[in-house]
Amino acid sequence: MIGRVLLTFALFALLLSGCQQPRMSVLEPQGEAGQMQLDLVYLSIYIMVFVCVIVLAIFTYVLIRFRQKPGDNTIPKQVEGSTKLEILWTVVPIILLAILAVPTLKSTFTLAAKPPKAEQPVEVKVTAHQYWWEFEYPELGIKTAQELHIPTGKKVHLELTSVDVVHSFWVPSLAGKTDLIPGRKNTMWMKADKPGTYEGRCAELCGASHALMNFHVVAEKPEEFQKWVKQRQKPSSQPQTAQEKEGKKVFAQNCMGCHAIDGAGLKGPGNKGPNLAGFGDRDKIAGLLENNPENLNKWLHNPQNVKPGAHMPAIDFLKKKDLDALEAYLESLK
Amino acid sequence: MGTIVSILVLVLFLTAILTGGYNKKFLQRVQGSNMWDWLTTVDHKKIGIMYLGAGGFFFLIGGLEALLIRVQLFYPNNDFIVGDTFNQLLTMHGTTMIFFVAMPLLIGFMNVAVPLQIGARDVAFPFLNALSFWLFLGGGIMLNLGWLFGGAADAGWTSYVPIASNQFSPGPGVDYYVLGLQISGIGTLIGGINFLVTIINMRAPGMTFLRLPLFTWTTFVTSALILFAFPPLTVGLLLIMFDRIFGSHFFDAAMGGNSLIWQHLFWIFGHPEVYIVILPAFGIISEVISTFSKKRLFGYNSMVFATILIGFLGFMVWAHHMFTVGMGPVANAIFAVATMSIAVPTGIKIFNWLFTMWGGRLQFTTAMKFAVGFIPTFVMGGVTGVMLASPPADYQYHDSYFVVAHFHYVLIGGTVFGVLAGVYYWWPRMFGHKLNERLGNVHFWLFFIGFHLTFLIQHWLGLYGMPRRVFTYQAADGLTWINQVSTVGAVMMGVATLVFLYNVVYSRKSATAASAERDPWDGRTLEWAIPCPTPEYNFAQLPKVRGLDAWWMEKMAGNKELEPAEPLQPIHMPSSSYRPILMSLGFFVSGLGFIFRTIEVGVLGLVMVFLLMFTRSFEQDHGYHIEVDQIKEAEKGA
Numbered sequence: 001m002i003g004r005v006l007l008t009f010a011l012f013a014l015l016l017s018g019c020q021q022p023r024m025s026v027l028e029p030q031g032e033a034g035q036m037q038l039d040l041v042y043l044s045i046y047i048m049v050f051v052c053v054i055v056l057a058i059f060t061y062v063l064i065r066f067r068q069k070p071g072d073n074t075i076p077k078q079v080e081g082s083t084k085l086e087i088l089w090t091v092v093p094i095i096l097l098a099i100l101a102v103p104t105l106k107s108t109f110t111l112a113a114k115p116p117k118a119e120q121p122v123e124v125k126v127t128a129h130q131y132w133w134e135f136e137y138p139e140l141g142i143k144t145a146q147e148l149h150i151p152t153g154k155k156v157h158l159e160l161t162s163v164d165v166v167h168s169f170w171v172p173s174l175a176g177k178t179d180l181i182p183g184r185k186n187t188m189w190m191k192a193d194k195p196g197t198y199e200g201r202c203a204e205l206c207g208a209s210h211a212l213m214n215f216h217v218v219a220e221k222p223e224e225f226q227k228w229v230k231q232r233q234k235p236s237s238q239p240q241t242a243q244e245k246e247g248k249k250v251f252a253q254n255c256m257g258c259h260a261i262d263g264a265g266l267k268g269p270g271n272k273g274p275n276l277a278g279f280g281d282r283d284k285i286a287g288l289l290e291n292n293p294e295n296l297n298k299w300l301h302n303p304q305n306v307k308p309g310a311h312m313p314a315i316d317f318l319k320k321k322d323l324d325a326l327e328a329y330l331e332s333l334k
Numbered sequence: 335m336g337t338i339v340s341i342l343v344l345v346l347f348l349t350a351i352l353t354g355g356y357n358k359k360f361l362q363r364v365q366g367s368n369m370w371d372w373l374t375t376v377d378h379k380k381i382g383i384m385y386l387g388a389g390g391f392f393f394l395i396g397g398l399e400a401l402l403i404r405v406q407l408f409y410p411n412n413d414f415i416v417g418d419t420f421n422q423l424l425t426m427h428g429t430t431m432i433f434f435v436a437m438p439l440l441i442g443f444m445n446v447a448v449p450l451q452i453g454a455r456d457v458a459f460p461f462l463n464a465l466s467f468w469l470f471l472g473g474g475i476m477l478n479l480g481w482l483f484g485g486a487a488d489a490g491w492t493s494y495v496p497i498a499s500n501q502f503s504p505g506p507g508v509d510y511y512v513l514g515l516q517i518s519g520i521g522t523l524i525g526g527i528n529f530l531v532t533i534i535n536m537r538a539p540g541m542t543f544l545r546l547p548l549f550t551w552t553t554f555v556t557s558a559l560i561l562f563a564f565p566p567l568t569v570g571l572l573l574i575m576f577d578r579i580f581g582s583h584f585f586d587a588a589m590g591g592n593s594l595i596w597q598h599l600f601w602i603f604g605h606p607e608v609y610i611v612i613l614p615a616f617g618i619i620s621e622v623i624s625t626f627s628k629k630r631l632f633g634y635n636s637m638v639f640a641t642i643l644i645g646f647l648g649f650m651v652w653a654h655h656m657f658t659v660g661m662g663p664v665a666n667a668i669f670a671v672a673t674m675s676i677a678v679p680t681g682i683k684i685f686n687w688l689f690t691m692w693g694g695r696l697q698f699t700t701a702m703k704f705a706v707g708f709i710p711t712f713v714m715g716g717v718t719g720v721m722l723a724s725p726p727a728d729y730q731y732h733d734s735y736f737v738v739a740h741f742h743y744v745l746i747g748g749t750v751f752g753v754l755a756g757v758y759y760w761w762p763r764m765f766g767h768k769l770n771e772r773l774g775n776v777h778f779w780l781f782f783i784g785f786h787l788t789f790l791i792q793h794w795l796g797l798y799g800m801p802r803r804v805f806t807y808q809a810a811d812g813l814t815w816i817n818q819v820s821t822v823g824a825v826m827m828g829v830a831t832l833v834f835l836y837n838v839v840y841s842r843k844s845a846t847a848a849s850a851e852r853d854p855w856d857g858r859t860l861e862w863a864i865p866c867p868t869p870e871y872n873f874a875q876l877p878k879v880r881g882l883d884a885w886w887m888e889k890m891a892g893n894k895e896l897e898p899a900e901p902l903q904p905i906h907m908p909s910s911s912y913r914p915i916l917m918s919l920g921f922f923v924s925g926l927g928f929i930f931r932t933i934e935v936g937v938l939g940l941v942m943v944f945l946l947m948f949t950r951s952f953e954q955d956h957g958y959h960i961e962v963d964q965i966k967e968a969e970k971g972a
Contacts, residue, residue, distance in 0.1 A: 024798060024799035024811060024812075025797065025798050025799060026730045026796075026797045026798070026799065027797055027798075034730075036726060037726045037727055037729060037730050038730075040724050040726050040727040041721070041727045041730065041797075044720065044721040044724055044727060045721065047720075048717035048718075048720060048721060051681075051713070051717055052710075052713060052714070052717060055684060055685075055688070055709070055710070055713050056710060056713075058685075058688050058692075059688060059709055059710060062688060062691045062692050062696075063691075063696070063706065066627070066691060066692065066693060066694050066695065066696050067696050067698070068695045068696055068697050068698075072695060074695065075628060075695075075890075076627070076628050076629050076693055076694045076695050077629075077693060078629060078630045079629065079630070079632060079689075079693065080630070080632075080633075080634070081632050081633035081634065081635070081636065081686075082632075082633070082689075085633075085685070085689065086633055086636050086682070089681055089682060089685040090678060090681075090682060093677055093678050093681045094678060097674045097675070097677060097678070097720070100674065100720070100724060101670070101671055101674060104667075104670055104723075104724040104725065104726065104727075105667050105670070105671075107725075107726040108663045108666050108667050108670065108725045108726055109663045109667070111663075111726055111729070112662065112663035112666075130502075164496065164502065165494075165496045165497040165502050166494055166496070166497065166593065168658060168732075168733060168801075170733075170734075170799075170801065172730065172797075172798075172799035173799075175729070176658070176726065176727075176728070176729020176730040176732070177658050177729055177730075177732055177733065178658055178660065178729070179658045179659045179660065181587075181593060181594065181659065181660070182496060182587040182588075182593065183587025183588070183591075183592065183593070184587075184594070184660065186659070186660035187660075199799065199811070201799065201801050202801065203732065203733040203734065203801040203802075204494075204733055205421065205489070205490045205494070205497060205803045206497060207418075207421075207497060207502060208417035208418040208421065209417065210421070210801075210803060210804060210805075211420075211801075211803075211804030211805045211806050211807070212806070214808075308416055308417025308418065309417055309418060
C-alpha cells in the first residue's frame with residue numbers, strides 16, 4: 001500500500017523533472033560543484049532507497065501475515081529477542097554509512113579548498129544587503145549589483161559577507177549555499193560549464209522581503225565575458241540627450257545619497273544602495289521586475305509595494321517631467 | 335502601568351460577577367468549586383490532562399497558522415499575507431509547535447502514565463509539577479500575546495541574530511519570544527528534574543531499571559536531555575534579552591560581538607530538543623505496538639540501550655544545523671560522521687518494532703494504526719536525515735523545502751503520530767471511556783493521507799530551488815502545482831483534526847458508566863491494573879513487580895489483581911496549593927514588565943515570585959491522609 005503510494009509519487013517526480021527548466025534545479029547541475037553535490041545526493045538516495053525497500057518489505061509482510069484472524073484468541077509466543085538479528089541490523093547500517101561517509105568527506109574537503117592561483121579563478125566579493133546583492137570584482141575594478149556575470153569553464157571564487165543580517169547565497173543549479181554573516185568572511189567556489197542564466201536565491205530568513213531577494217548568475221563564454229568586463233570598466237554613464245542630462249541632475253539631487261553610478265562623475269555618491277552603472281543593461285529591476293519603463297515607474301513610486309520592508313524611500317514626490325527625465329537617464333546607463 | 339491596573343480591575347470585576355460577589359461564604363464557594371480544584375491541583379493525573387488540553391489548544395493555533403501559510407503559497411505572487419506578517423506566521427507556527435505543542439503533549443503523557451507505570455502514587459515533587467505546568471502555560475500565553483499587542487515574533491523559531499536584534503526587529507515581537515520561552519523553559523527544566531527523581535526514587539518494589547516500561551525509559555532519557563539541553567537555551571535567551579532590553583552587544587559584530595555564538599547556543603539546545611520531542615514518542619509507539627501485537631517488546635534491552643545512545647549522541651551533532659556558516663571542512667566532517675552514527679541506534683529501534691509485530695496477533699485499533707503509520711513515515715524522515723548529514727549535499731538541501739519536508743516527517747510522522755497513538759491508547763485511562771473507533775479510523779486515514787500529500791512532494795520543492803520561509807515564489811519558477819498539491823494536503827489534515835474534535839465530543843456524549851473498563855486493551859503495564867477512573871492515590875497498596883510487563887505477567891499467571899507489597903494502610907497525600915499558579919502569574923507580570931520596558935513592573939513580578947517562595951518556607955503543610963476505610967470504600971465502588 002505504502003509502497004504503491006511511493007511509486008506513484010516517484011513517477012510523478014520523473015514527469016516533473018522532465019519539464020523542469022534547468023535555471024533553478026539541484027537535479028540538473030550546470031557546473032562542477034553542483035555536479036559533485038548531486039553525485040552525493042544520488043549516492044545517499046540509492047543507499048536510502050535500499051534501506052526503505054527492506055523496511056517496507058518486512059513491514060508489508062508483517063501487516064498482512066500477522067493481522068488478527070477473526071476468532072483467533074491465541075496468545076502469541078513471547079519472544080525476548082535475537083542476538084543474531086540485533087548484530088545484523090547494527091552492522092549492516094554501519095557498513096552502509098561508511099559507504100556514504102567516505103565520498104562525503106572527500107567532497108567536503110574538495111569544496112572547501114581555495115582554487116589554486118594557476119587556474120586563474122575569477123575573484124568576486126559578494127556583499128548581501130537587505131534585500132539586494134552587491135558584486136565586486138576587486139581584480140577587475142568592477143562594482144555591480146543583482147546580476148553576477150561569470151565566464152564559463154572557469155572557477156569563480158566568492159568571498160561572502162553581509163552588512164546587516166545573515167543571508168545565504170544559493171544558486172541551485174551551480175552550487176550549494178554559503179551563509180553571509182556580518183563580521184565574517186566566508187568563501188566558496190562555483191563553475192558554470194555552459195552559458196546561460198541561472199537563478200539565485202537568498203536562503204536564510206533575512207526580513208520582510210526574504211522571499212524576493214532574488215538575483216541571477218549570467219554565465220557567458222570567456223570572450224563575451226571579456227566584452228562585458230570592458231564595458232563595465234568603461235561604462236557609458238554620461239547623459240546624451242537633453243532629457244537625460246536633466247535626468248542626471250534629478251539623480252544628483254534625489255538619489256545620489258545612496259546610489260553611485262561609476263563613470264558618471266558624481267561628487268561624493270553614497271553606497272547604501274546598489275551601484276547603478278549599467279542599469280539599462282540589466283534584465284531585472286531590483287532583481288525581480290522585468291526591466292522596462294513601466295516597471296521602473298512602479299518601483300520608484302512605491303518600492304515597499306514591490307519589496308515589503310525595502311529600505312529605499314518612495315520617489316513619488318517628483319514632477320512628471322523630472323521623473324520621466326530620471327527614468328530616461330537610468331535606462332540610458334549601459 | 336496604567337494598562338496593567340485597568341486589566342487587574344477588569345479581572346476583579348469579572349471574578350466578582352462570575353462568583354456572585356464577595357461575602358462570608360465567598361471563599362468557601364470558590365474553594366468548593368471544580369475550577370478551584372483544577373487550578374490548585376498537584377495531582378499528576380489532572381496536571382497531565384491540563385498539559386494535554388493546553389497543548390491541544392496550542393496545536394489548533396499552530397495548525398491554523400500553518401493553514402494560513404499554505405493558503406498564501408497556493409498561487410505564485412499571492413498577496414494574501416506577505417512580508418513581515420508572513421514572517422510572524424512562520425515564526426509563531428514553528429515556536430508554538432515545538433515548545434507549546436510537542437513538548438507539553440508529551441510531558442502530559444509522562445504525567446498521565448509514568449507514575450502509574452512505575453507503581454507510584456505521584457511524582458516526586460507534586461508541587462513543582464504544578465508549577466511546571468503553570469509556567470509552561472504562562473510562557474505559551476505570553477508568546478501568543480504578540481498577536482494582540484504589538485506584533486508577534488518574526489525572526490523564525492530559531493530567532494537568529496542579528497535579524498532578532500532591536501535594529502532589525504523593532505517592536506515587542508522578539509521580546510515576547512524571549513520572555514515567553516524563558517518562563518516556560520524554567521517550567522520544563524523543573525519538570526525534567528522532577529521526572530528524573532521520580533523514576534529513580536519512586537519505583538515500586540521489584541521495579542528494577544530493566545523492568546521499566548519503555549515509555550518510562552524514554553521519559554527518563556528525555557528528562558536527562560532536558561536537564562542538559564535547556565541551560566544553553568536559557569543562557570542564549572538571556573544574552574538576547576540583554577542585547578535587546580539593556581543595550582549590551584553580545585551579538586553585534588560592529589561592537590566586537592559575534593552572532594554565531596547564538597547559533598551555537600541555540601543548536602546545542604536545539605538538537606537535543608529534537609530528541610526530547612521524539613524519544614517519548616518512541617516510547618508510546620513501543621507500548622502501543624507491544625500491546626496490540628500481544629507480544630513483549632522484541633529486544634527490550636537493546637531498545638533501552640539504543641534510547642540512551644540516541645540521547646547521548648544527540649549532544650554531539652548540533653553543528654550539522656550550521657554546515658553552511660563556514661566552520662571549515664574539518665568541523666563539518668566531524669559533525670557529519672557523528673550525525674550519521676545516530677542512524678544506527680535509530681535503525682535498531684525500527685527493526686525491533688517490526689520484529690515485535692512479527693509473529694504477533696495484530697489488532698488494528700486506531701492507536702495501533704497511528705503506531706503502524708508511524709513506522710514508514712518515520713523511516714522516511716530518518717533516511718532524509720542521513721542524507722542531510724552529508725555536508726556537500728546539505729549545502730543544497732539546507733534552508734530549502736527539502737529540510738522543511740524532512741523535519742515535518744520527523745515531527746509529524748514521529749512525534750504527532752506518536753502522540754495521537756497515545757491519545758487513543760490512554761484516553762480510557764484518563765477519561766473512563768474509549769474514543770470512537772470508527773471516527774478514529776476516519777481521523778487516521780485523512781490525517782495520514784493528508785500528511786503525505788502535504789510533505790512528500792515538498793522534498794522536490796526543495797530540490798527545485800525553493801528556499802524555506804519565503805512568502806512567495808515566481809510563476810516562472812515552475813513550482814506552482816507542487817505548492818498547490820501541498821496546500822490541498824494541509825487542508826485534509828485540518829479536516830482530520832476537526833473529525834478528531836468531533837470524536838472527542840461524540841465519544842464523551844455516548845459514554846456510559848459501563849464504558850469505564852479498567853483494562854480495555856488487555857494491557858501489559860501497571861497503569862491497566864488499577865480501577866477506572868483512577869483513584870487519586872493510584873494504588874491502594876503499592877504492587878510487587880515480578881518482571882517486565884508486570885501486569886501481563888500477573889494475568890498470564892491467572893491473577894486478577896497485582897500482588898501487594900505492603901499492608902493496607904493510610905495513604906499520605908500532598909495538599910493542593912494555590913501558589914504554583916500565583917508564582918506563574920508573578921513571572922508573567924514580570925515578563926510583561928520587561929517586554930514593555932517598564933523595569934519596575936518587571937522587578938515587581940519577580941518580588942511576587944520570591945515572596946511566594948519565601949512564605950511557603952514557613953507554611954506548615956504536611957498534606958493529609960486517606961484512611962483505610964475510605965480506601966476500602968473507594969476500591970469497592972470501583
